[in-house]
Amino acid sequence: MKKILIYIAMQSEAQPIIDTLGLEQVSILPAALPMKSYQGEDGKQQYLIVTGGKSDLYDVDNVGTEPAAVGLQAALNLFDADLVINAGTAGGWQNKGTNIADVFLGKSPVRYHDHRIPIPTFEAYGKGSYPCIDTSDLAKQLNLKQGFISTSNSLDYNEDCDRLMKQNQADCKEMECAALAWVCHLYQKPFLPVKAITDFVDGEHPTAEQFQANLARTCEALRDAIIKILKIV
Numbered sequence: 001m002k003k004i005l006i007y008i009a010m011q012s013e014a015q016p017i018i019d020t021l022g023l024e025q026v027s028i029l030p031a032a033l034p035m036k037s038y039q040g041e042d043g044k045q046q047y048l049i050v051t052g053g054k055s056d057l058y059d060v061d062n063v064g065t066e067p068a069a070v071g072l073q074a075a076l077n078l079f080d081a082d083l084v085i086n087a088g089t090a091g092g093w094q095n096k097g098t099n100i101a102d103v104f105l106g107k108s109p110v111r112y113h114d115h116r117i118p119i120p121t122f123e124a125y126g127k128g129s130y131p132c133i134d135t136s137d138l139a140k141q142l143n144l145k146q147g148f149i150s151t152s153n154s155l156d157y158n159e160d161c162d163r164l165m166k167q168n169q170a171d172c173k174e175m176e177c178a179a180l181a182w183v184c185h186l187y188q189k190p191f192l193p194v195k196a197i198t199d200f201v202d203g204e205h206p207t208a209e210q211f212q213a214n215l216a217r218t219c220e221a222l223r224d225a226i227i228k229i230l231k232i233v
């Protein structure tokens, strides 16, 4: 059976997918880690979903790059996945024709827009350039968009972020993907990012407001896309 590992930062992004696949919560990850894991199979594929879990210090979901990298690494040590998927939400650009709840498949490379190291030998390392699988056929088959994903640990952005997101030709702005792509690069795992748009980076309303307003329906679109993708990959 093909083994598919799906990392999802937030519980509200993951729950519709966990419910639809009928996965059971399991405690296979090291006890020190706050990430949650859910397992199941459908006869053809074996699934492990890992979410960031909740921070006991701050009582919010563990979004961002550190939980993503630590969680994925711990999971890969226990579950030798044939494919790693990152499902999540992201900001998009209205001026690129993106709509709320659009689903993008990632394009190589996945990069950072907040790791600025202005020393010539370190600059490219800071931005990172980590591969994902070629998603052209999948995008055509399922009528999904393809886009470049740009990662930072901030929900908002400053002028430097903006400049680097432009360099990255970003279609999706989020907070985990490049870290997960890096771990997949280390572990030589095929990586497929799937991002659904909750908010406009170039919109008039504050990101957090848009995010909350659009989260539920965007997560349903994300779930529908993931279920279709799992039938093909």
Ligand code: SAH
Residues within 6 Å of the ligand: 009, 010, 063, 064, 088, 089, 090, 091, 092, 154, 155, 156, 173, 174, 175, 176, 198, 199, 201, 207, 208, 211, 212
């Ligand atoms: N305002 C939200 C905060 C969630 S943090 C809340 O109150 O719950 C944002 C999460 O969604 C991260 O996991 C990130 O990957 C994704 N995300 C969605 N839109 C984003 C954006 N515009 N910028 C950065 N991350 C975004």
